[in-house]
Amino acid sequence: QSQELSHVRIDYHAALLALQEQGTRMVCTGKMHTDRICRFDYLCYCTEAEEFIFFHSNASVMLPNLGPRRFQPALLDLSSVEDHNTQYFNFLELPAAALKYMPKPVFVPDVTLILNRFNADNLMHIFHDDLLPIFYTMHQYTDLDDEARLVFMEGWGEGSHFDLYRLLSSKQPLLKEHLRNLGKLMCFTKSYVGLSKMTTWYQYGFVQPQGPKANILVSGNEIRQFASFIMDRLNITAEERPEGDDYIVVFSRASNRLILNEAELLLTLAQEYKMRTVTVSLEEQTFASIVQLISAASMLVSMHGAQLITSMFLPRGAAVIELFPYAVNPEQYTPYRTLASLPGMDLQYIAWRNTMEENTVTYPDRPWDQGGISHLEQEEQERILASKEVPRHLCCRNPEWLFRIYQDTIVDIPSFQEVLREGLKVKPNLKKTKPGNVVHPGRVRQPKCQTSVQAAHEAKLSVSWQIPWNLKYLKVREVKYEVWIQEQGENTYMPYILPQQNYTFSENIKPFTTYLVWVRCIFNKNLLGPFADVLICKT
Numbered sequence: 001q002s003q004e005l006s007h008v009r010i011d012y013h014a015a016l017l018a019l020q021e022q023g024t025r026m027v028c029t030g031k032m033h034t035d036r037i038c039r040f041d042y043l044c045y046c047t048e049a050e051e052f053i054f055f056h057s058n059a060s061v062m063l064p065n066l067g068p069r070r071f072q073p074a075l076l077d078l079s080s081v082e083d084h085n086t087q088y089f090n091f092l093e094l095p096a097a098a099l100k101y102m103p104k105p106v107f108v109p110d111v112t113l114i115l116n117r118f119n120a121d122n123l124m125h126i127f128h129d130d131l132l133p134i135f136y137t138m139h140q141y142t143d144l145d146d147e148a149r150l151v152f153m154e155g156w157g158e159g160s161h162f163d164l165y166r167l168l169s170s171k172q173p174l175l176k177e178h179l180r181n182l183g184k185l186m187c188f189t190k191s192y193v194g195l196s197k198m199t200t201w202y203q204y205g206f207v208q209p210q211g212p213k214a215n216i217l218v219s220g221n222e223i224r225q226f227a228s229f230i231m232d233r234l235n236i237t238a239e240e241r242p243e244g245d246d247y248i249v250v251f252s253r254a255s256n257r258l259i260l261n262e263a264e265l266l267l268t269l270a271q272e273y274k275m276r277t278v279t280v281s282l283e284e285q286t287f288a289s290i291v292q293l294i295s296a297a298s299m300l301v302s303m304h305g306a307q308l309i310t311s312m313f314l315p316r317g318a319a320v321i322e323l324f325p326y327a328v329n330p331e332q333y334t335p336y337r338t339l340a341s342l343p344g345m346d347l348q349y350i351a352w353r354n355t356m357e358e359n360t361v362t363y364p365d366r367p368w369d370q371g372g373i374s375h376l377e378q379e380e381q382e383r384i385l386a387s388k389e390v391p392r393h394l395c396c397r398n399p400e401w402l403f404r405i406y407q408d409t410i411v412d413i414p415s416f417q418e419v420l421r422e423g424l425k426v427k428p429n430l431k432k433t434k435p436g437n438v439v440h441p442g443r444v445r446q447p448k449c450q451t452s453v454q455a456a457h458e459a460k461l462s463v464s465w466q467i468p469w470n471l472k473y474l475k476v477r478e479v480k481y482e483v484w485i486q487e488q489g490e491n492t493y494m495p496y497i498l499p500q501q502n503y504t505f506s507e508n509i510k511p512f513t514t515y516l517v518w519v520r521c522i523f524n525k526n527l528l529g530p531f532a533d534v535l536i537c538k539t
């Protein structure tokens with residue numbers, strides 16, 4: 001089944017000859033191990049030693065050739081999680097001549113993408129760390145097409161949602177254990193190693209407490225394009241819903257972090273918004289049927305947890321309501337808030353937290369990984385039980401965090417309603433929300449300044465410019481210009497916002513002074529263009 005390599009027959013002897021004579025060739029992008037992706041011809045993997053092998057010959061290429069810096073700390077990150085020391089990739093080196101003494105290589109003829117999945121049993125990690133990065137790494141290299149082969153080297157079994165990985169290419173992904181069954185020395189004819197981190201928006205708190213990544217490079221547009229690809233592959237068609245047939249999805253968890261008064265919550269939502277409500281859970285429905293429902297919902301309500309990654313399938317204009325158990329501060333756990341708030345996701349986000357201790361149900365006697373604390377010292381247990389908020393902490397085994405995040409919750413209806421009324425200033429609105437305009441202005445053209453001296457203490461500075469070149473092709477609601485005037489040698493400047501293309505400044509303009517003037521265009525209040533070359537204006 002899965003382990004059949006290809007329908008493409010390759011000429012074994014030609015491949016072997018090429019490996020022996022050319023050795024391995026590697027060319028990478030990226031300055032650092034954290035942003036590197038490498039392309040290889042004839043990268044091999046020894047399944048007994050569990051090591052990748054680079055065969056040196058006269059024709060082999062290794063770029064970058066880092067020497068021993070290749071081990072400081074590694075050539076690249078094999079997962080999309082930045083600089084995680086269990087996710088490093090490197091290879092051993094051998095002369096191609098050693099092939100004579102080695103097991104006969106088995107060639108993988110497909111173009112392969114080799115990577116580590118980060119946590120294949122958690123839906124949030126599957127999407128954020130694996131599927132999105134794989135999808136966009138494949139878009140970066142044209143030969144990583146629908147025929148490409150994914151190879152997962154982290155060493156786990158399929159995990160709980162392997163079908164989702166199967167959507168990314170027409171070929172069955174290979175696991176490390178499959179490689180072992182296929183041969184002792186596997187050689188990848190053409191492979192890419194590593195993942196793009198361009199689409200990730202969250203860091204899990206390995207070096208500082210968890211939170212949004214410092215430099216987010218993805219927008220809602222790319223997330224939504226990926227989401228439509230997944231829906232396409234799941235054979236889900238975004239249905240046109242008749243006017244008035246709006247509904248709310250409550251995503252519940254069946255085994256832990258429960259909403260204990262779910263029926264009451266559903267009733268409240270139905271009454272408040274005059275909409276149908278439906279409950280889904282990963283235990284009850286297929287993933288595809290859940291996505292189908294969410295893709296046309298007006299609102300998604302759920303406890304904090306991995307299932308909330310499905311908010312990426314909500315239509316524009318929908319609302320995400322995330323519930324947090326007692327003593328968990330929503331400000332500190334924001335993977336879903338950050339997702340909903342990406343520019344162009346066009347989702348409303350609201351967090352509700354349980355502040356009433358009598359409404360929480362704790363599980364001190366569970367195993368530690370489900371939030372149990374009875375293994376801790378008595379004093380520590382008492383401290384945790386008395387604490388009203390989990391202090392900031394690092395990933396991943398903080399017992400107080402696990403204890404609190406695995407509580408069940410009775411959602412206090414009045415406070416829930418209050419948060420919703422306060423937060424949902426506008427009703428969730430699906431029909432009217434169109435993708436926003438994200439075209440930035442070009443530079444203003446032909447900026448000029450003219451000066452005149454009126455009197456010993458009076459001068460004028462006239463600045464004019466032409467509209468940006470792209471403006472004549474655009475319908476823009478509001479076009480404004482920003483002018484910065486700085487007296488040469490001073491480190492402050494005066495900013496002005498102007499609706500027109502010229503202006504004569506006379507306040508605070510001194511005679512016989514040099515001013516530096518910058519001009520840029522702004523669309524719709526917040527789409528900033530670049531500044532034109534600085535004008536040097538002498539009065």
Ligand code: UDP
Binds near residue numbers: 121257282305
């Ligand atoms: N999960 C679930 N039902 C439950 C509890 C968990 O379907 O009652 C799923 C959850 O969506 C995630 C995985 O099991 O994909 C691991 O859940 P965990 O609580 O470890 O992670 P979290 O949801 O906090 O990210």
